[in-house]
Amino acid sequence: MRKVCFVITSHIHYARSKRILRELRHHPEIELQIIVGASAILPNYGDVLRLLEADGFEADEIITMTVEGGNPVAMSKTTGLGIIEFTTAFHNLKPDVVIVRGDRYEVLAAAVAATYLNIPVAHIEGGDVSGSIDESVRHAVTKLSHIHFTTTDQAAERVRRMGEQPDYVFNFGAPELELVTENHFEVTNEFINRIGVGDAVDLNKSFIMVIQHPVTTERDNRENIQKTLDAILELEIPTVWFWPNVDAGTDQISNAIRSFREHHNPSHIRFIKFLPAEEFLALLSKSACLVGNSSAGIKESSYFGLPVVNIGSRQSGRARAENVADVDYNKEQIMSAVQRQIAAGRYPSSQLYCKADTAKNIVDTISKVKLYTQKRFKD
């Protein structure tokens, strides 16, 4: 039995990993270990522990590591504390291999701790290109990892170019897209209006979604979000707006939203912290346009053919389908792009990030690939 440790550090990460977790649980030669930590254990950011339990999983270790502050100092100290905590967790669980995903600081913390404990790391979603600090962290995690599950051929090529062993680079597509293609999710007016703040939204009429996170490498997160707030205010289209994630700059964005609400008391916007994965996908599939800088605009939306207005640098460099219109932090650009995208309507569904059996292939590979610890740059 191979002990496989899956690391969950945010609500969205859990949502995107469900299929893999199910495969891991059922694989006869795998003993699944789950670590839940960082914002995934903060009720304000989605209580993953309760969701896990509801889905029949159990957390083997819970990691408290988020240093409050919403600024670069707090983010950096969170990473340091995270390494200290993941070291203890891995040392207790003694997994044969650790699976991490993405490009956030919690993931870097887990990868560093596993590295020093000589535990091989499998990394999902390496080789992508984007903006923000994520761009640096993603590739650093690649260079600490031993097994790579990329989501596009281009990403796989980049991982190989970075000197990784070609035999250990696999492109099985994006796991979250596999969940999307299940395509049978529902969300009701009642559900959406029971959570969050602001006026009720009617999902049977046309509405848009806004998800705009901080860009840690930029100093003007407050100014930037203001452009989006002004645009959405003036557009007067019913809107479901998601609060930002915990990255440095989150306080500037949250404060801008709060002050906007107090000042304008907008009647066409509902503000929501987060949704369970299924309801989120149902909402996405129903909406007329997604505005902001979430990777859901690039990935999940490509399958739906959902018109997206992508703002600023956060997703720049990521492979995208034709559904995405890129704009600057500029009220007029945002407004006209939203109007054009809504008018255009649905794009054809794209298979850019989709492959069949993503989760199954990842788990099969994890179960039988020969594990190694000593890395060596492949010239």
Added chain:
Amino acid sequence: MRKVCFVITSHIHYARSKRILRELRHHPEIELQIIVGASAILPNYGDVLRLLEADGFEADEIITMTVEGGNPVAMSKTTGLGIIEFTTAFHNLKPDVVIVRGDRYEVLAAAVAATYLNIPVAHIEGGDVSGSIDESVRHAVTKLSHIHFTTTDQAAERVRRMGEQPDYVFNFGAPELELVTENHFEVTNEFINRIGVGDAVDLNKSFIMVIQHPVTTERDNRENIQKTLDAILELEIPTVWFWPNVDAGTDQISNAIRSFREHHNPSHIRFIKFLPAEEFLALLSKSACLVGNSSAGIKESSYFGLPVVNIGSRQSGRARAENVADVDYNKEQIMSAVQRQIAAGRYPSSQLYCKADTAKNIVDTISKVKLYTQKRFKD
């Protein structure tokens, strides 16, 4: 004035960086900041603070971060604590750019902290290939860094292949080699026999040196060092033996040496913790052979043409001159290689890692290169 922060985390690192520090201090457009931390502040591993002061430098921040244990857990927690501490130091000093060097965990800690604080990182010695955990850490630091000073053309090529901006990859040679070429250092019998333990060594007669550090990715550090101890015991050649660095596995090696000393009470070996840079180079230049797995066997020794017996995987992959004989962890192989290398005598001096004006070129570049924070993989 550009504020340039130089990070010193070990005695050997300080020794190798003196020329750069001198250039930084004298550059009219640079304000030098120095952070000293990790083993560099531990008296047992070389009291860098006292050396700095003697050389006319001052530490702006002192970082206490080494978690005791000499095992993987301690090493990993040291990295985590180091990030927490470097974050505070960088936040206090607010440098425009940070210079780090090498591939150790303290360097990873500094690079991660600088990254999250949006401070550009200049990295010396990226692109090398080696064994041990250093191989992973070195390339991860490259992917977090913005300016790269490699020590060979091959290393520069690897850094570019990893997606770094070609305009920011410079090969000015290895700084420590520049110090070596000063070539005027002295060490006396009196000096060497006042420090360390064991019998006196006469540097006017033929002697060899042993420096063998732990390999963190291997489990048998005690067994491996035993082979070297047995070989040196049987060779009966006067020997100056250096205690290992603080990497995981250091306790196994130290215990093996202690038990060897108690058991065999060898009269031809002097055990030394560390030497100041100048005395170390003088000793190297006088010795008949260097045995073990130190990078000094690959780098400094290449210039001296010093015969080297390189044991095991720690330096595998690093570009080397003809002076190096590679052997396994095997008593007979070590013994016969040492005898052959001593018989062979000095090799021609190699320029493999040498370039003129290394420190000057690095500092000139640092003083005027356009700084940036947002990285982007160069396809």
Added chain:
Amino acid sequence: MRKVCFVITSHIHYARSKRILRELRHHPEIELQIIVGASAILPNYGDVLRLLEADGFEADEIITMTVEGGNPVAMSKTTGLGIIEFTTAFHNLKPDVVIVRGDRYEVLAAAVAATYLNIPVAHIEGGDVSGSIDESVRHAVTKLSHIHFTTTDQAAERVRRMGEQPDYVFNFGAPELELVTENHFEVTNEFINRIGVGDAVDLNKSFIMVIQHPVTTERDNRENIQKTLDAILELEIPTVWFWPNVDAGTDQISNAIRSFREHHNPSHIRFIKFLPAEEFLALLSKSACLVGNSSAGIKESSYFGLPVVNIGSRQSGRARAENVADVDYNKEQIMSAVQRQIAAGRYPSSQLYCKADTAKNIVDTISKVKLYTQKRFKD
């Protein structure tokens, strides 16, 4: 010049310490150092850094130490991280004496760090008795401190009984009461209704205030706050309600309040995060009754003769004037006590915690008392 380091770890602590800070700044033989940390640097809990600047002070060190979670694990890890951070700050500032105040975990962290660095600690507000974890922490801080400024004679007697040197126990009264007696503060409808959420409140009409913090040693914080919410809902008296502090249990209370707001949408309650010291005192002096478990109900309110309904165990044991009515976590008890207290009207002003020249006496003592590090239990 004696270097005196004043530690500020929360908004309320800053408010209560202004007079002391002013005296410290103006004392000719004192060099004032200020450390701001913990929730005092979190914008959501009162941006002390901005207030300090407005008042002409400067933070010499800023400490990021709050681990998010609002539960016992997060609180404990915050204390640990706090010690690591205060150690760095004290080591950088090298004060001759550190002044801390109160009974919270940030204060324990500061006291432990100062203790190990052999820096004498002056502690304000030792010897009080209360509930919650504060009761343990307060006395532990006393046993780590060298100079004691208590706020009542009874407290001074307890500190002496604990074995502290009688010569170093001073009762100069409570500093926050001295601020209260300045008595000239104003707060306007406009001010109060520009911040917080909920319906506008008219301060010219009768209103009450609610401040109820978690009790960390009890498990039922959510259930307990529900009683207060139900009581206030049914009372239908205009209310200014303050969100809870960051102690373990804060999330249960915040969630209960949020769900209460969504469910009942009460039109007579305004919810506020915090107020500047002056506006807070003005509000207190205008209100008809204070409900909850804040120490302001025991201390500041005693001077105003403000009727207080004190709920549960958090303040049990603290010396109190006749203005306080104690009740259990019980809706009916709370309702009838509020009605009785409002009907009773103002009590006579009490001098229980008041002495003249509190801040001046504290600072004079700090400036000239003989400092010592080695403690010795006084039998």
Added chain:
Amino acid sequence: MRKVCFVITSHIHYARSKRILRELRHHPEIELQIIVGASAILPNYGDVLRLLEADGFEADEIITMTVEGGNPVAMSKTTGLGIIEFTTAFHNLKPDVVIVRGDRYEVLAAAVAATYLNIPVAHIEGGDVSGSIDESVRHAVTKLSHIHFTTTDQAAERVRRMGEQPDYVFNFGAPELELVTENHFEVTNEFINRIGVGDAVDLNKSFIMVIQHPVTTERDNRENIQKTLDAILELEIPTVWFWPNVDAGTDQISNAIRSFREHHNPSHIRFIKFLPAEEFLALLSKSACLVGNSSAGIKESSYFGLPVVNIGSRQSGRARAENVADVDYNKEQIMSAVQRQIAAGRYPSSQLYCKADTAKNIVDTISKVKLYTQKRFKD
């Protein structure tokens, strides 16, 4: 079944707690949990993990927390890291009660973590009076603890005076004395000369022991130890000398000893890191005099009637029998006191710290005492 967690943080602590651990293991209503951490897991300070295993115990959690440096900053950061680590361990084990012992920083870390997690703390050896930082820490731990097992009546009286509940203060004597009275331990020349460094010692002839630890509240640890080294050198009596513990100042002492050894190469002194409990007691019972500042000179030695020369302030204030001669840091005083004490020979055995059934009484009490979390100062 009551889950009782026993915390072991040093080799000497383990030695002194064996009887309690045996009683805990065999008690039918107790489930024993063991946490081993701090210097107890460092091979250089006694490999408690191996000893535990040999004695049939198992560590449920292992805590890596010692920050290297041997100075006040390292000691303070160790305490902070320790709280972070103990929090995780206690959260994993969820004990009903934690037992800690003594006055060191690891114990403070454990007590703080348990306090914030609302786990009752039982403290052994509260109420003693001594010098060094231990004096502050010991009483702070008392104020965080719920159940007190003191070792003298005088100590019990102090604990009650500090406001602890009289029903929870028990004086059952010192556990280590109970081990001493077993009185059947042996140590051989062969054993003692196989470990440590220096010349062989013959235990069948008259010899003395030296144990001198740093005093953290004094700045002159190096100067102070020099007096002892000079005295012992000149006395020329065969000596077994123990290296100091890890407290701040340990490096000054270690360096002084190393430089003394290199310089004088004394033939009558054997230097030892530590001994197992049994061999240590056997050595103590055989020796002619104990010199230094160890609590073993006050406690264990009182039962043996062993002449003790106690140097400096570390043990000042602790109740003592007639076997102790107190001297200053002064070569002449030390020399003449050692000569007088050896001439005086054995003192009568003292029962000062001895009571029958100490371990049994402690464990019986732990098994059935009513547990509580909310503390309250007893006026």
